[in-house]
Amino acid sequence: xxxxxxxxxxxxxxxxxxxxxxxxxxxxxxxxxxxxxxxxxxxxxxxxxxxxxxxxxxxxxxxxxxxxxxxxxxxxxxxxxxxxxxxxxxxxxxxxxxxxxxxxxxxxxxxxxxxxxxxxxxxxxxxxxxxxxxxxxxxxxxxxxxxxxxxxxxxxxxxxxxxxxxxxxxxxxxxxxxxxxxxxxxxxxxxxxxxxxxxxxxxxxxxxxxxxxxxxxxxxxxxxxxxxxxxxxxxxxxxxxxxxxxxxxxxxxxxxxxxxxxxxxxxxxxxxxxxxxxxxxxxxxxxxxxxxxxxxxxxxxxxxxxxxxxxxxxxxxxxxxxxxxxxxxxxxxxxxxxxxxxxxxxxxxxxxxxxxxxxxxxxxxxxxxxxxxxxxxxxxxxxxxxxxxxxxxxxxxxxxxxxxxxxxxxxxxxxxxxxxxxxxxxxxxxxxxxxxxxxxxxxxxxxxxxxxxxxxxxxxxxxxxxxxxxxxxxxxxxxxxxxxxxxxxxxxxxxxxxxxxxxxxxxxxxxxxxxxxxxxxxxxxxxxxxxxxxxxxxxxxxxxxxxxxxxxxxxx
Amino acid sequence: xxxxxxxxxxxxxxxxxxxxxxxxxxxxxxxxxxxxxxxxxxxxxxxxxxxxxxxxxxxxxxxxxxxxxxxxxxxxxxxxxxx
Numbered sequence: 001x002x003x004x005x006x007x008x009x010x011x012x013x014x015x016x017x018x019x020x021x022x023x024x025x026x027x028x029x030x031x032x033x034x035x036x037x038x039x040x041x042x043x044x045x046x047x048x049x050x051x052x053x054x055x056x057x058x059x060x061x062x063x064x065x066x067x068x069x070x071x072x073x074x075x076x077x078x079x080x081x082x083x084x085x086x087x088x089x090x091x092x093x094x095x096x097x098x099x100x101x102x103x104x105x106x107x108x109x110x111x112x113x114x115x116x117x118x119x120x121x122x123x124x125x126x127x128x129x130x131x132x133x134x135x136x137x138x139x140x141x142x143x144x145x146x147x148x149x150x151x152x153x154x155x156x157x158x159x160x161x162x163x164x165x166x167x168x169x170x171x172x173x174x175x176x177x178x179x180x181x182x183x184x185x186x187x188x189x190x191x192x193x194x195x196x197x198x199x200x201x202x203x204x205x206x207x208x209x210x211x212x213x214x215x216x217x218x219x220x221x222x223x224x225x226x227x228x229x230x231x232x233x234x235x236x237x238x239x240x241x242x243x244x245x246x247x248x249x250x251x252x253x254x255x256x257x258x259x260x261x262x263x264x265x266x267x268x269x270x271x272x273x274x275x276x277x278x279x280x281x282x283x284x285x286x287x288x289x290x291x292x293x294x295x296x297x298x299x300x301x302x303x304x305x306x307x308x309x310x311x312x313x314x315x316x317x318x319x320x321x322x323x324x325x326x327x328x329x330x331x332x333x334x335x336x337x338x339x340x341x342x343x344x345x346x347x348x349x350x351x352x353x354x355x356x357x358x359x360x361x362x363x364x365x366x367x368x369x370x371x372x373x374x375x376x377x378x379x380x381x382x383x384x385x386x387x388x389x390x391x392x393x394x395x396x397x398x399x400x401x402x403x404x405x406x407x408x409x410x411x412x413x414x415x416x417x418x419x420x421x422x423x424x425x426x427x428x429x430x431x432x433x434x435x436x437x438x439x440x441x442x443x444x445x446x447x448x449x450x451x452x453x454x455x456x457x458x459x460x461x462x463x464x465x466x467x468x469x470x471x472x473x474x475x476x477x478x479x480x481x482x483x484x485x486x487x488x489x490x491x492x493x494x495x496x497x498x499x500x501x502x503x504x505x506x507x508x509x510x511x512x513x514x515x516x517x518x519x520x521x522x523x524x525x526x527x528x529x530x531x532x533x534x535x536x537x538x539x540x541x542x543x544x545x546x547x548x549x550x551x552x553x554x555x556x
Numbered sequence: 557x558x559x560x561x562x563x564x565x566x567x568x569x570x571x572x573x574x575x576x577x578x579x580x581x582x583x584x585x586x587x588x589x590x591x592x593x594x595x596x597x598x599x600x601x602x603x604x605x606x607x608x609x610x611x612x613x614x615x616x617x618x619x620x621x622x623x624x625x626x627x628x629x630x631x632x633x634x635x636x637x638x639x
Binding site: 236237238239240264266268269270271274301302303304305309310311312313315316317318321322325407410411412437440441 | 560561562563564565566567568569570571572573584585586587588589590593594597598603604605606607
């Protein structure tokens with residue numbers, strides 16, 4: 001007797017093979033049969049209504065480490081069809097971490113994730129120091145599967161204490177880090193993350209940036225014992241430095257027999273050659289036998305800013321630059337000086353800034369009144385009978401300058417170009433950053449956007465290709481055991497979605513972080529059911545009580 | 557410098573992408589975050605991004621490191637992300 005049979009399905013099995021009309025049977029949390037017709041009775045049946053039934057999506061780059069401790073569903077990832085997430089990226093994880101070192105690491109997390117302080121004081125209880133203890137704390141109440149990386153920076157803090165972000169490690173300290181990493185991997189960490197870019201809350205480089213190559217090499221030797229992943233954040237603002245890191249990763253991959261991945265990789269019209277050079281270098285290293293996976297996000301990059309701090313959005317306007325660079329008090333004084341404001345409006349162009357600023361959107365969540373949220377500056381300016389430039393200044397002043405404006409699609413936005421890049425077999429779709437940048441922009445819905453923009457939109461990927469990219473291929477790249485495919489023996493992580501509708505909702509602010517903290521989110525569109533390890537975890541009616549999420553096991 | 561354009565950074569912040577033409581004719585981008593970008597504008601005495609075009613690269617270094625700067629690799633203090 002099956003626990004569940006999903007009938008009337010368009011089976012997209014995660015291998016890239018053509019979809020077909022079929023059925024999927026589940027028992028004891030695993031898929032037991034898939035095919036045009038599944039035999040045998042079932043305790044429950046689900047009619048997919050001809051919609052796509054696919055393996056649950058896997059998000060390989062998240063920062064849900066903290067949120068998972070009070071929200072085992074990593075909302076809203078699950079409702080977008082994501083059934084497995086990889087936290088612990090960019091050198092940061094919550095273990096191993098001694099109580100005395102928590103403050104330092106919390107500061108790094110607040111910088112990366114933009115979590116409110118209450119997230120660390122009222123939302124969960126610190127019960128662990130080592131990885132095993134963290135794993136036990138994490139496992140309670142998971143609704144989504146988690147495959148956690150251990151962060152290089154926290155390993156350094158564990159071994160070197162306050163010296164972790166001061167100096168290179170001695171040989172004995174490197175050996176101690178190897179032992180710690182080995183313990184973490186044995187206790188369920190799926191790999192190591194490091195960063196060459198990130199800073200802490202004091203703008204100091206995070207500890208991993210003080211490591212010399214010998215240290216990284218030694219840690220990769222331990223990864224090699226387990227065949228596990230090294231994730232890095234390279235100097236992505238510079239193509240040459242990124243390429244140098246790719247070469248370094250390739251040497252580590254070949255020497256230790258490990259997969260490696262780096263992110264972010266994104267395209268900007270201002271640096272049109274960079275992404276091709278970077279991807280081509282990865283391809284050259286793949287040809288040598290190295291595994292160096294570039295992670296590329298699907299969503300475009302939006303520029304956001306307020307007048308609370310100077311933004312280079314105004315770099316083309318000399319008078320704005322001069323005013324906005326002033327200290328806050330002087331800045332406000334200038335913005336309330338009629339003569340200065342008149343010059344700024346003049347600087348914005350003969351159209352009063354309409355071309356440059358008219359399409360800016362006022363974002364909710366700050367001090368801006370709700371009735372302005374979502375409106376364009378042009379709409380607001382017209383309603384006020386003002387130029388766009390003047391409206392931007394006055395609306396900001398009326399709300400203590402804490403009004404966030406969004407310039408949509410500022411980068412990585414040429415879909416005709418991005419689609420073929422995402423479709424490349426040597427490009428890993430990811431880098432979504434779920435759970436980070438909470439107060440800056442929504443990091444959710446990238447999977448829906450993959451289908452709406454690059455399957456239905458440009459047609460750069462077929463439905464089957466797109467599903468394989470974020471399921472079977474992702475599981476294979478990372479070595480996740482029994483995930484990512486619809487075939488007997490695999491975990492029953494399943495998403496039912498409408499290929500004609502799946503997408504992402506509009507970005508909106510919500511206040512669901514501890515202490516009523518704000519973050520930006522996006523609702524799912526076109527996802528109809530999500531099962532995790534055979535249990536129904538989400539439908540459009542909401543989250544269920546299922547807590548079937550697991551710490552992912554690794555293949556091999 | 558042959559171009560100075562506002563670009564979108566990974567973190568959603570506006571950045572300044574300068575295009576530098578080298579003596580051999582190669583044009584390469586240098587991406588500056590907000591802090592570095594404004595420092596360059598101020599250090600060069602540039603009114604705005606457009607004012608940087610046509611200036612020598614040495615002036616960017618001066619903007620970043622002060623009057624004593626005359627060469628070296630500039631990337632060490634650039635592009636750090638705050639999230």
